[in-house]
Amino acid sequence: MLGKMALKPYLIYEITDLTKGEPDSPKITSFKLVSKDGQNFKFLPGMFSSIFINPEDKLFRSYSIASSPLSRHMEFMIEMINGKFTSRLSGLKVNDEIYISEPRGNFVYNPENVEKALFLAAGIGIAPFFSMLRYVRDIDMKKDITLLYSVKHKEDIVNPSELDGFTNIGLNAVFTVTRDPEDVKWKGETGRINIPMIKRHISDLNSRTVYLCGGIKFVKDIVSELVAEGIRDEDIKRDIWGE
Ligand SMILES: Cc1cc2nc3c(=O)[nH]c(=O)nc-3n(C[C@H](O)[C@H](O)[C@H](O)COP(=O)(O)OP(=O)(O)OC[C@H]3O[C@@H](n4cnc5c(N)ncnc54)[C@H](O)[C@@H]3O)c2cc1C
Known part of the structure; x- marks a missing residue:
């Protein structure tokens, strides 16, 4: 069933928290997720993943990871612009599952190497x-x-x-x-x-x-x-x- 997805590998994550920006940034929703099987992706700060809602279709968008690589949760901060994908994201609730591709990208900050x-x-x-x-x-x-x-x-x-x-x-x-x-x-x-x-x-x-x-x-x-x-x-x- 998952074979139709365009990007692999991916993991299934469950939404544990959906919050608007603090104090009340109305356009941004923060999605906090935990991996369903406890296996988390490793990534470097600055990388992004692609998010799929439905494994049966090929619609996905890329989002920068906002959480620390050391956090148990994975977090994305998404501006809800009511576009093709964000309008679908806005229908999601806590406990819903989404599909996250392996993090990637060259926009990486390594504090050890940058003075x-x-x-x-x-x-x-x-x-x-x-x-x-x-x-x-x-x-x-x-x-x-x-x-x-x-x-x-x-x-x-x-x-x-x-x-x-x-x-x-x-x-x-x-x-x-x-x-x-x-x-x-x-x-x-x-x-x-x-x-x-x-x-x-x-x-x-x-x-x-x-x-x-x-x-x-x-x-x-x-x-x-x-x-x-x-x-x-x-x-x-x-x-x-x-x-
Ligand atoms: C590497 C990467 C990382 C990204 N990280 C994030 C992230 O952390 N958070 C995030 O919210 N988005 C991020 N984006 C943008 C995201 O992938 C989508 O493009 C965005 O959510 C709009 O998708 P949509 O299908 O709802 O809009 P669409 O229906 O695809 O697009 C509608 C129109 O809105 C424009 N648009 C896209 N984003 C915005 C915006 N923020 N404000 C105004 N117009 C916009 C598009 O260019 C397009 O013209 C990232 C994109 C890339 C390539």
Whole structure:
């Protein structure tokens, strides 16, 4: 029956928790899963898996893993845009089963090998960075990481208090909102991430490994700006989603 699936190997996971982002990021649903037979995939922080709902059809989408590789749960943070696949995901409930392909991808962060990092995320492109930061926390390391995270509205920030808590592992988290410039309660950055904004928060851009995740325009624009700043291509790791 499972032979029709396009990607193998895969495991069956059960949904144990479905939560909206904290405090109430309305568009994001976090799916927490446990493997049905207790066998878990091994992965590195930053990798993604494909999710299938029905093994009888070939519809699947890829999602970055947001949980730490050391966590018992596997977690995905998914923006419910009511598209072909997300509209089906929104019908799922706790205890339902879904099918997860073996994690893969080259967008991998190994804290042992990276001295100083700059993480740049747009929208739900923050998901793989949760896996990276949670992993650093789980292995009890302290790193020098600056994160610039852009969202349309401040309510879109996923798990802001968890991100703030990562100061313990050496994270400097900077949020920027690209809409609502008139919101007088917002004291953080506004507008899209660019080199001047990055330089307001770090003085050593050229000695950092840069990790970027988001839509194709976000990634392409920033990569060209970074290259123009003299950052070497091999120091820019990128994960591009969609068109
Ligand atoms: C490696 C990889 C990792 C990914 N990780 C995540 C993740 O962690 N969380 C996540 O939510 N998505 C992630 N995505 C995107 C995901 O695979 C789907 O594209 C997304 O969920 C939309 O699927 P859909 O079938 O509902 O929409 P579709 O019906 O396929 O698409 C509808 C339209 O919406 C656009 N679109 C896709 N995503 C968004 C978005 N977030 N906002 C606005 N428009 C969008 C598509 O480009 C398309 O034009 C990832 C994609 C890749 C390739």
